[in-house]
Amino acid sequence: MARTAPKVERLAEDGEAMTDALSTVLAAAEENGTVTWGDVSDDLTSGEWGRLIESGLLIDADGEGFVIDDPDGVREALEESDAAPSDDDEGSGWSKWDKLAGLGTLGLFAGYSLTSVRDVIAGGVIDIVLGPLNDMLPFYVVILVLAIITGTTSTILQDNLMDMSGMGDHQEKMEDLKERRKAAKERDDQEALDRLEEEQMELMTDQMGMFKQQFRPMVWIMLVNIPLFLWLYWIVFGAGVDASPVITLPIFGEVEAWSNSVAGPVQAWIVWYFLCSLSFTQIIRKALNVETTPTG
Structure with a gap:
């Protein structure tokens, strides 16, 4: 079987x-x-x-x-x-909603290169919700809040759309196959090697399905994160940011403006966002007991 x-x-x-x-x-x-x-x-x-x-x-x-x-x-x-469930049901396959989310994500990417698209998404839609937040709080706190939001949604989506136990089972099968292949080589059993090669090809096919399953939550994560990131970009370079003359970032020290580069082409606001996101995402995963690595 x-x-x-x-x-x-x-x-x-x-x-x-x-x-x-x-x-x-x-x-x-x-x-x-x-x-x-x-x-x-x-x-x-x-x-x-x-x-x-x-x-x-x-x-x-x-x-x-x-x-x-x-x-x-x-x-x-x-x-x-x-x-087995159909393509429109929950599972490792992509439903029509997953495909629509993928198309929406591709459309949102246009906001990074087209100012008109960015102005509509960030300035015309997202700013209605986040504009009042930006008026009430310092910009570094606004970035912190958005990092918590994106970290929470990303963790929940990964937890619901990825089967980590299945990936763990696949890794165990690959390890078991490797050990059996080594044993067959040692006893020079060509018939067993032929069978194991066929089994390896089948596992490689299963692995492609695993890669597809891993990419599925990324589509939904980007659908949520890209509009928020576009809004941050629009605020920093379009609407302007009310900030203190000097910003102090961990590791990098003092920076004069959020748009200044601090690590090659990477600007201060991006560095602060990723520092907040990495830190709080780990806390959120621990709090929600979410596994993001394969388990047996």
């Missing part, structure tokens, strides 16, 4: 027709012992038949037809595939 489930999952990604074809072939093989193209030609296409052979689920029975490799595993994987 360990190697069968990923094969069935890849077939399911090709569409419901492939899982139906696999179910048909499985039923014919269980009824007759073996299955040939003639037994199922009325129910599936030659392309679907070839795809099943290519997947390794349908194997040659020494010229007597074909049999299903691991029929129990195939049956269980098909049942899990039928019960």
Whole structure:
């Protein structure tokens, strides 16, 4: 089952027709012992038949037809595939809302290069909410408040949209595969090495799904953070900031203005934002007991 489930999952990604074809072939093989193209030609296409052979689920029975490799595993994987949520449900896949959030994020990026877009987003929308805050508080406190907001939303989104336990399980499988591969090399077992190479390819496919899952919360995080960051940029370089003549930053010391560069091209307001964000995000993760590293 360990190697069968990923094969069935890849077939399911090709569409419901492939899982139906696999179910048909499985039923014919269980009824007759073996299955040939003639037994199922009325129910599936030659392309679907070839795809099943290519997947390794349908194997040659020494010229007597074909049999299903691991029929129990195939049956269980098909049942899990039928019960799995659709693309619009919560899971490692991207729903239509995730894709809309991705498009929105790409649109927001235009604010960094187009003044007209930045003025509409920051000056026309975000400033309605944050303008009064900026009038009441010193600018360094405003940045501190926004760093807490973005740190909290980022932590909550990561906690809800990422499955750290699944990533931990994948890492454990990779470590176990590495140990078994080393042992097979030591005893010069080529057959075992071939099987392990096939298993490694399947795990690499799973790893691509993990990368996709890791990127999913980043889309939502940027959808929240970019407008706030654009507002800070608009305040510093557009609307102007009421600040004391000298600003004292940790590590960097005194700076005359928020727009001054303190580390290469990096300006004072960006440094202060990231110092606040890094510090409070760690506190928020501890307070909410959120894990952001893979766990078994």
